[in-house]
Amino acid sequence: MSQVTCPDHSECMNTVGSYECQCLTGFVKNSTGLCAECPEGTHGTNCSSYCACNSTNVASCDHVNGMCSCKAGWEHVTCDDDIDECNTSRVTCPAQSECVNTAGSYACLCLTGFVKNSTGLCAECDKDTYGTSCSEQCNCTLNAESCSHVDGACVCKTGWNGSRCENDVNECLTNQSSCPGDHMICVNEFGGFNCTCEEGYTKNGSNSCIDVDECLNERDNGCKQECSNTIGSYLCSCSPGFVGSGNDCRELTRIGMTVEMQITAPKAISDNTSETYKEWKYMAKNALYKKLKPQVPGLQAVIIKSLRLGSLVIDYDAAIDNETHPDAATDLTVAVMDLAKGQLTIDNQTANVSLTMNEMKVDTTTLACDVFKTVTPCPAKQECQIKDGAPGCQALTPDSGDQRPLYIAGVVGGLFVLATVLVVIVTLSLRRRRASTKKASAKDNGRDTVPAERTFTSISGKLQRSSSDRAASVASGSSLPSSRRMWRPYSP
Numbered sequence: 001m002s003q004v005t006c007p008d009h010s011e012c013m014n015t016v017g018s019y020e021c022q023c024l025t026g027f028v029k030n031s032t033g034l035c036a037e038c039p040e041g042t043h044g045t046n047c048s049s050y051c052a053c054n055s056t057n058v059a060s061c062d063h064v065n066g067m068c069s070c071k072a073g074w075e076h077v078t079c080d081d082d083i084d085e086c087n088t089s090r091v092t093c094p095a096q097s098e099c100v101n102t103a104g105s106y107a108c109l110c111l112t113g114f115v116k117n118s119t120g121l122c123a124e125c126d127k128d129t130y131g132t133s134c135s136e137q138c139n140c141t142l143n144a145e146s147c148s149h150v151d152g153a154c155v156c157k158t159g160w161n162g163s164r165c166e167n168d169v170n171e172c173l174t175n176q177s178s179c180p181g182d183h184m185i186c187v188n189e190f191g192g193f194n195c196t197c198e199e200g201y202t203k204n205g206s207n208s209c210i211d212v213d214e215c216l217n218e219r220d221n222g223c224k225q226e227c228s229n230t231i232g233s234y235l236c237s238c239s240p241g242f243v244g245s246g247n248d249c250r251e252l253t254r255i256g257m258t259v260e261m262q263i264t265a266p267k268a269i270s271d272n273t274s275e276t277y278k279e280w281k282y283m284a285k286n287a288l289y290k291k292l293k294p295q296v297p298g299l300q301a302v303i304i305k306s307l308r309l310g311s312l313v314i315d316y317d318a319a320i321d322n323e324t325h326p327d328a329a330t331d332l333t334v335a336v337m338d339l340a341k342g343q344l345t346i347d348n349q350t351a352n353v354s355l356t357m358n359e360m361k362v363d364t365t366t367l368a369c370d371v372f373k374t375v376t377p378c379p380a381k382q383e384c385q386i387k388d389g390a391p392g393c394q395a396l397t398p399d400s401g402d403q404r405p406l407y408i409a410g411v412v413g414g415l416f417v418l419a420t421v422l423v424v425i426v427t428l429s430l431r432r433r434r435a436s437t438k439k440a441s442a443k444d445n446g447r448d449t450v451p452a453e454r455t456f457t458s459i460s461g462k463l464q465r466s467s468s469d470r471a472a473s474v475a476s477g478s479s480l481p482s483s484r485r486m487w488r489p490y491s492p
Contacts, residue, residue, distance in 0.1 A: 009035035026064035038063035054079045057104065073104030096122035113149035125149035141165050143191065159191035183209040183232065200232035225249055240303045241319050252300050252319040255332065255375050258356045259288070259339075263349040265312040272306070280307055280347070284314050287346045292318060295335035298325025312346070322376070329376040330390050336362060336371055 006012045006021035010029075013020045023035035028047040030036045038047030041055070043066035051061030053068035057079040060069045070079035085091045085106040086099035093099045093108035100107050110122035115134040117123045125134035130152040138147035140154035143165040147154055156165035171193040172186035179186045179195035187194045197209035204210050214220040214234040215227035223236035224247045238249035268276035281304045289302040301319040308315070318336075320328040340355040340362040355362045357374045369384035372391035378384055385394040 007034050009037075026062075052078050071104060094121055096124075112151075139164055157191060159193075181208050198232060200234075223247065240301055241317065243300050243319075243321055250323070253322050253328075253376065254303070254317040254319050256305075256315070256317050256358065257336070259314045259316070259344070260310070260312070260354040260356075261314075261344060261346065261349075261351040262311045263346060263351045265307075265309060265347075267309065269307045269312075270309060277307060283346050284312075284316070287344055288314070288316060288318075291339060291342075291344060292332070292335045295338065296320065296328060296331040298322065298328025298331060311351075327392075329372065330392050332375055333368060333372040333391050336375075337366065337368060340364075340366070 004012050004019055004021075009027040010021040010023045013022045023029050023046065025045050026038055026043060026047070027035035028038060038044070041051050041061060043049050043051055043061060043063045047063070049066055051058075051066050051068065053061045053066075053070075054074070057071055057074040058068045059071045059079075061067070062069070068077060068079050070076070073083050073085065075081050075083050082101070082103055084101045086101050091099050091106055091108075096114045097108045097110050100109050110116050110133065112132050113125055113130060113134070114122040115125060125131075127147060128138050130136050130138060130147060130149045134149070136152055138152055138154070140147050141164050143157050143160040144154040145157050154163065154165045156162070159169050159171065161167050161169050168188070168190050170188045172188045183198045183201045184195055185198055187196050197203055200212055200214070201209040202212050211229075211231055212220065213229045215223075215229045221227050221234050221236070223234070225239040225242060226237040228235045228237060236246045238244050241252050241254050242249040243252055244250050265280065266276055268274045269280050271277055284307065285302050285304050289299070292302070293299050296318075298320045299318060300321050303317040303319060305315040305317060307313070318332060320332055322328050325331075336355065336357070339353055341364050342353060343350050344353050357371065360366070360370065360374060362371055368386060368391040372384050376393075378393035381396050382393040383396055384391050387394065
């Protein structure tokens with residue numbers, strides 16, 4: 001009996017009365033009747049079983065027993081488990097990088113804040129970028145020293161803070177400032193601070209703050225009249241002869257007077273720059289002010305203009321406020337007249353007062369209206385009159401009106417009468433001569449004439465009566481009849 005030969009990858013199997021060539025495990029008969037290896041993904045007898053391997057991660061599936069051969073980076077029966085190469089000693093990443101496991105593999109990635117350069121190494125981000133692979137742009141202001149290459153945090157310069165270094169630090173509110181010395185203050189500045197002096201002070205050579213005398217320089221003060229320096233500031237006030245506050249000054253009415261007292265004064269007052277002069281000027285001002293003020297509420301100041309020896313002569317102005325005290329002129333008139341007949345005490349010396357106003361000596365014989373008119377002239381259509389014992393300006397009345405027109409008329413009329421009388425006298429004198437000549441001629445001719453003496457006497461009487469009538473008419477303000485204004489030659 002001959003031996004049976006089966007094709008490759010098959011074996012002979014005896015059957016009842018015959019045999020059969022069956023494919024080995026892992027093979028399957030193809031269309032040609034030969035046994036071929038199982039197709040991918042199958043295994044076992046007649047390739048009837050499917051491989052359980054992960055088709056993505058498997059390199060091959062054994063066609064006989066279905067065992068999975070995994071690709072690199074994968075493991076387990078079915079090749080489902082990724083191998084973490086970073087946990088093995090087989091992987092070493094360069095500086096500033098780290099091993100990152102990937103599906104079936106790994107990668108060396110640059111740390112945050114670094115980026116791979118052309119040599120494949122990891123370099124730090126430049127100053128304007130940060131983050132993974134330096135892909136983020138820094139958002140800091142110019143007040144930042146730098147930007148963190150890792151997270152983009154702004155590192156601020158001194159004197160600044162904020163997420164973007166946009167906020168100025170007020171060092172004057174912290175303990176960071178150190179401004180030593182009195183009247184020195186801290187002034188915050190962008191990115192820092194400065195120590196300066198308080199207003200009204202300035203730094204000297206030793207960096208200390210000293211008071212500024214603003215009154216020494218008009219540009220440092222806004223005073224229109226008087227400036228007084230104060231510690232750290234200044235005050236504006238009105239000059240003597242003015243009233244108000246600050247720069248709101250109004251001029252007062254000033255009345256000049258001279259007071260003379262028979263007291264002993266030192267010769268040093270002749271020098272108006274001496275301390276003695278200043279002391280006596282102060283005493284004189286106080287004495288006059290205290291004397292006048294009780295009677296003159298509107299008196300604002302006594303201004304001493306000069307002091308002279310002989311024994312003591314005081315030239316001064318009394319400054320009154322007519323605006324707020326309408327009766328100030330009247331009050332001052334009464335006070336001056338009382339002062340002129342009273343006494344004054346200076347330097348514990350009391351003496352009678354000799355007072356002069358505008359070259360007018362004021363004494364017990366002086367009329368109140370004369371003093372009043374020196375203090376303040378009355379306006380038009382008013383005159384000084386005494387009312388309730390005090391002088392003041394009152395409106396003119398018909399009885400007290402201006403008599404100058406009548407006075408002028410009287411003078412002119414009188415001159416006219418005088419001129420007429422002279423003309424008549426001259427005329428009569430000439431006629432008298434002619435009459436004498438005629439008389440002589442009559443004697444010669446045996447004729448007589450009227451005596452010249454009787455003629456002149458008669459004419460003179462008429463002239464005197466006419467002149468008296470005219471003067472009375474002028475004085476009364478009436479005019480003469482036209483018939484009496486004409487002079488007719490007298491015929492004997």
